[in-house]
Amino acid sequence: MPSATAPVQAVLFDLDGTLNGIDMERFLPLYFRALGEYVGHLIEPQRLAREVWKATEALLQDGSMELSNAEKFRRLFLPDQGELRDRLYPWFDRFYAERFGLLRQHAPVTPLARQVVTAVRQMGMRVAVATNPVFPMSAIRQRLQWAGLGDVPFDWVTAMENSHACKPNLAYFREISERLEVPPERCLMVGNDRDEDMVAAKLGMHTYWVTDLPIDRGRARIEPEGQGPLASFLDWFRTRLAREASA
Structure with a gap:
C-alpha cells in the first residue's frame, strides 16, 4: 500500500469517464455498429462484434509481457481464419482514419479536463494518460482531441501498440511507472473505475477516485486516498502536496 507521505512526482489519468464524458x-x-457497417462487406456485423469481444476478453486475461497488446490481439482475433483477419486489418485502419471521428457526437466534453491536466503539468508533474490499452493509438488520440486535450504534451499515453498488459493487471501500472521513470510509490492514479483504477494502490501508487461517472462493481476492497468529482481533484491534490511539503 502507498506511503501517506511519499512525494508525488507523476499523475496518471484514466480517459473515459474521467477526462471525458464517455x-x-x-x-x-x-x-x-459503425465498425460493423464499415466492414460488413467482409464479415457479418454481429459476428464481428462477437469475435472482437472474444479476443478482447482473452487479451484482458493475458498476463504475459513478451508481446504488445496489438500483437496479442492479432493472434487472438479469428485465430483459425488468418486470411479473413488479414483482409480485415487494412479496413480497420481505414475505419479509424475515415469513420471513427463521426462518433465524436456521442462523446460529451468535460470542460475541466484541460484545466486539471494543465494545472498538474504546471506543478512540475509528469503526466500520463492511463486508459485501458485495448484501442489503437489512432483511436485514443482522437478521443483526446474530442476532450480538448489533443495538443497536450503528455509524457506517456497507453495504447495497444505500446502496452503489454491491461487493467487491472498490476503489470500495466508498473509499465507506466517504468516509462515515466518514476517509482510507483511516487505516482498518483486518477480514475473513475474503482476496480480497475484504484487497484494501482496494490503496487504502492496513490489513488483518487473520480465520481462523476463512477464504476464500482463491488469487487475492489481498496479505499482510495481521495474521491470526489473531477472538479474537486485540484483542491484535494494541492492540499496533499502542501501536507507533503510540511512533513
Missing part, C-alpha cells in the same frame, strides 16, 4: 456502456454499441 460512458463506455453506451459508446461501445455505437462503435460496433
Whole structure:
C-alpha cells in the first residue's frame, strides 16, 4: 500500500469517464455498429462484434509481457481464419482514419479536463494518460482531441501498440511507472473505475477516485486516498502536496 507521505512526482489519468464524458456502456454499441457497417462487406456485423469481444476478453486475461497488446490481439482475433483477419486489418485502419471521428457526437466534453491536466503539468508533474490499452493509438488520440486535450504534451499515453498488459493487471501500472521513470510509490492514479483504477494502490501508487461517472462493481476492497468529482481533484491534490511539503 502507498506511503501517506511519499512525494508525488507523476499523475496518471484514466480517459473515459474521467477526462471525458464517455460512458463506455453506451459508446461501445455505437462503435460496433459503425465498425460493423464499415466492414460488413467482409464479415457479418454481429459476428464481428462477437469475435472482437472474444479476443478482447482473452487479451484482458493475458498476463504475459513478451508481446504488445496489438500483437496479442492479432493472434487472438479469428485465430483459425488468418486470411479473413488479414483482409480485415487494412479496413480497420481505414475505419479509424475515415469513420471513427463521426462518433465524436456521442462523446460529451468535460470542460475541466484541460484545466486539471494543465494545472498538474504546471506543478512540475509528469503526466500520463492511463486508459485501458485495448484501442489503437489512432483511436485514443482522437478521443483526446474530442476532450480538448489533443495538443497536450503528455509524457506517456497507453495504447495497444505500446502496452503489454491491461487493467487491472498490476503489470500495466508498473509499465507506466517504468516509462515515466518514476517509482510507483511516487505516482498518483486518477480514475473513475474503482476496480480497475484504484487497484494501482496494490503496487504502492496513490489513488483518487473520480465520481462523476463512477464504476464500482463491488469487487475492489481498496479505499482510495481521495474521491470526489473531477472538479474537486485540484483542491484535494494541492492540499496533499502542501501536507507533503510540511512533513
